C-alpha cells in the first residue's frame with residue numbers, strides 16, 4: 001500500500017554529517033569531470049564525433065562533460081525507436097509504470113548529495129538551490145506515480161451508472177512525445193516533464209538543454225536502472241536550431257512538451273500546429289514559458305517580510321527562475337521604506353562561486369546570458385536610478401551584482417521584458433487598484449504576490465491579479481509539487497499546471513467503452 005504523497009524534506013546543510021556527505025559527493029563528481037557521454041537510443045549507446053561541451057558556470061575553464069550531439073539522422077532514429085517501443089510500453093500496466101517512478105524516486109533520494117553536486121557544478125546552483133531542485137525531482141516522481149494510480153481509479157468511478165450497461169473510461173497514452181527542457185531546473189523540470197509523459201504510457205524523445213546535458217544523462221540512466229525498458233526514453237542532446245524543427249514537425253510525433261522561453265515556445269507552437277504529410281492526428285502542444293512576475297506591497301503590510309520576500313524572489317539562483325520577482329510594485333506610502341530595506345538586503349547578499357558554502361548568489365549560466373543581462377543593466381540605467389549593484393561582480397565565473405533599479409515607469413523595457421537575471425525593477429503605485437493594473441500590464445501571467453493585511457485588497461487580488469500562481473504575504477518563487485500546481489496564463493504558456501492533479505491528463509486521451517449487458 002502506497003503512503004500518501006508528502007513533499008520531500010530539504011536537506012539541512014548546517015549539520016556536519018550532511019556537509020560531509022556533500023563534500024564526498026563533490027569529490028566523487030570532481031573525479032568524473034570531463035568524461036564523455038553517449039546518446040541513448042533504443043536502450044543503446046550512440047557516440048558521435050560532434051560534441052556539446054558542458055562547462056562550469058563558476059569556472060568556464062572546467063569542462064563538466066563532453067556529450068554526443070544528435071544530428072538530423074540521429075533525431076530521426078530516436079523518433080523511430082520511440083515509435084517502435086510505443087506498443088510495448090503502452091501495454092505495460094499503469095501500476096508497473098508508476099512503480100518505475102517510485103523506484104527512481106528511491107534511488108534519487110539515496111543519491112541526493114551526488115545529484116546536488118552535479119547541479120552545483122553544471123548549473124552553478126548554490127547548495128540550497130541544488131537541494132531544492134533534487135527534492136522537487138523526487139516530488140514529481142512520487143506525485144506523478146500516485147496521480148497515475150489515481151487516474152486509473154478515477155476512470156472506473158466517475159461515470160453515471162445506467163442499468164444494463166457496463167461503462168468504462170480509460171486514459172490511454174497519446175504516442176511518441178518530444179520533451180524539450182530548460183537549463184534552469186535541469187533536474188526537476190526535465191525529470192517532471194519526462195516522467196509525466198512516461199507514466200501515462202507514452203514513449204519519449206528527450207532533448208535536454210545544451211547548457212546542462214550531463215545532469216539529464218545521469219537521470220536517464222537512473223530511470224533505466226529503475227526498470228524503464230529500452231526504447232521508452234531516448235536521450236538526444238542537440239542544438240535546437242539543428243534538430244528542433246525536425247523533432248517537433250515529425251509526422252510520427254503525437255505531442256510536444258516544451259518548457260523554455262516565450263520566443264522559442266511561440267515559434268514551436270506554430271510549427272506543432274501544422275499537419276505534416278502522413279500525420280494522422282492534430283499534435284498537442286504543452287508549453288510552459290516565461291514570466292515577468294511582480295510583488296505588490298501595500299502600506300499596511302509587514303514591510304520587513306515583504307522586503308525579504310522581494311529580495312529572495314528576485315535574486316535566488318541569480319534571478320534565473322521563470323517565477324522570479326522582476327518587478328516590485330510599491331504603494332507610494334511605503335515606497336521609500338520598502339525600497340531602502342530591499343537595497344540593504346541586496347547589498348548584503350554574498351555573491352560568489354556556487355561551490356562556496358557562504359555564497360547566496362552564484363553565477364549566471366553562461367557567457368551569452370552574462371552579456372545579455374549586462375545589456376539590460378545598461379537599459380536599466382536609462383530607465384531609472386540604480387539603487388543597488390548595476391554591474392559585474394568580482395571573482396571567477398559569470399558573476400553579476402544583485403541589481404535594483406527604482407523609479408521605473410510601468411511601460412519601461414525592464415518592466416516588460418523577461419531579463420532572467422539578477423535585475424529587479426521598482427515602480428511606484430498610487431493605490432492598490434493602480435498597483436494591480438501595473439502588475440497585470442505585461443504579456444505574461446505566471447506568478448505574483450501581494451503583501452497586505454487588508455482582506456478587501458486580498459479579495460480583489462484573488463479575483464483580478466491575472467497570474468497562474470498567486471501568493472499572498474509570501475515570496476513568488478518556490479512552488480511545492482502537489483501543494484502549488486505550477487504554470488501561468490497568457491504568454492506564460494498553455495495554462496498547464498505541473499505538479500497538479502490535472503497535469504497527467506495532458507499526456508492522455510480518454511476512451512469511453514460502453515458494453516451492453
Ligand SMILES: NC(=O)c1ccc[n+]([C@@H]2O[C@H](COP(=O)([O-])OP(=O)(O)OC[C@H]3O[C@@H](n4cnc5c(N)ncnc54)[C@H](O)[C@@H]3O)[C@@H](O)[C@H]2O)c1
Nearest residue numbers: 181182183208209210240244260261264288289290291322
Ligand atoms: N513556465 C515554466 O514553468 C518555466 C520553467 C522554467 C523555465 N521557463 C522559461 O525558460 C526560459 C529559460 O530557459 P532556456 O534559456 O533554456 O529557454 P530556451 O527557450 O532558450 O530553451 C529551452 C529549450 O529549448 C531548446 N531550443 C531552443 N531553440 C529551439 C528550437 N528552435 N527548436 C527546438 N528546441 C529549441 C533549448 O535547447 C532548450 O532545450 C525562461 O524564459 C524561463 O522563464 C519557464
Ligand SMILES: N[C@@H](CCC=O)C(=O)O
Nearest residue numbers: 321322323477478479486
Ligand atoms: N517552479 C519554480 C520555478 C520554475 C521556473 O523556473 C518556482 O516555483 O519557483
